[in-house]
């Protein structure tokens with residue numbers, strides 16, 4: 555795995571950019587009814603291919619996107635975590651989204667991934683605010699947002715479902731550090 559493709563690291567995971575060789579793993583994940591339970595249904599292989607092509611295009615354009623979650627212990631692609639572009643009340647927001655294979659649920663894996671993506675968003679990308687969209691019956695996902703420091707901000711209808719919007723703002727010290735880095739960069743230009 556080249557350093558260029560790695561986005562963030564967590565104790566048990568490496569988050570890296572997707573590439574075309576990931577199709578089998580993505581198609582298997584997105585065809586699993588448990589993984590897709592709170593979504594619009596399982597994906598066909600063609601739908602997974604379009605998703606993968608979109609994620610690869612995002613990377614080429616340097617747009618924040620979803621990243622492959624590689625499990626260090628067995629070197630398998632076990633899910634994804636990253637950014638989805640959303641609107642909340644007319645405002646552009648980046649959502650932290652995630653899906654993981656059920657063999658790896660309830661071990662704190664999604665929380666590790668979500669925290670790493672949050673820190674990457676506030677640190678490297680200098681974002682001010684992040685959200686996660688939660689289906690009211692998706693208790694596990696809600697718990698991940700809480701463990702990621704997010705709080706319920708509003709409720710919306712998303713793709714026809716009542717959806718809770720959890721959010722977190724960039725912590726003050728990160729904001730101050732970013733401003734300092736920007737000032738220092740200007741000084742040396």
Ligand SMILES: CC(C)(COP(=O)(O)OP(=O)(O)OC[C@H]1O[C@@H](n2cnc3c(N)ncnc32)[C@H](O)[C@@H]1OP(=O)(O)O)[C@@H](O)C(=O)NCCC(=O)NCCS
Pocket residue numbers: 588589590591592593651652653654655658659660661662663664665666692693694695697698
């Ligand atoms: C949501 C999802 C990512 C969570 O992954 P995970 O690796 O199991 O998450 P974690 O282990 O970090 O945390 C899960 C938490 O939810 C809790 N939990 C799990 N099922 C629960 C349930 N039915 N009711 C209440 N809490 C539940 C766990 O106990 C754990 O909390 P704890 O650490 O306080 O004990 C995973 O279930 C998944 O991929 N689901 C399908 C896709 C999905 O729903 N994605 C999100 C919305 S698109």
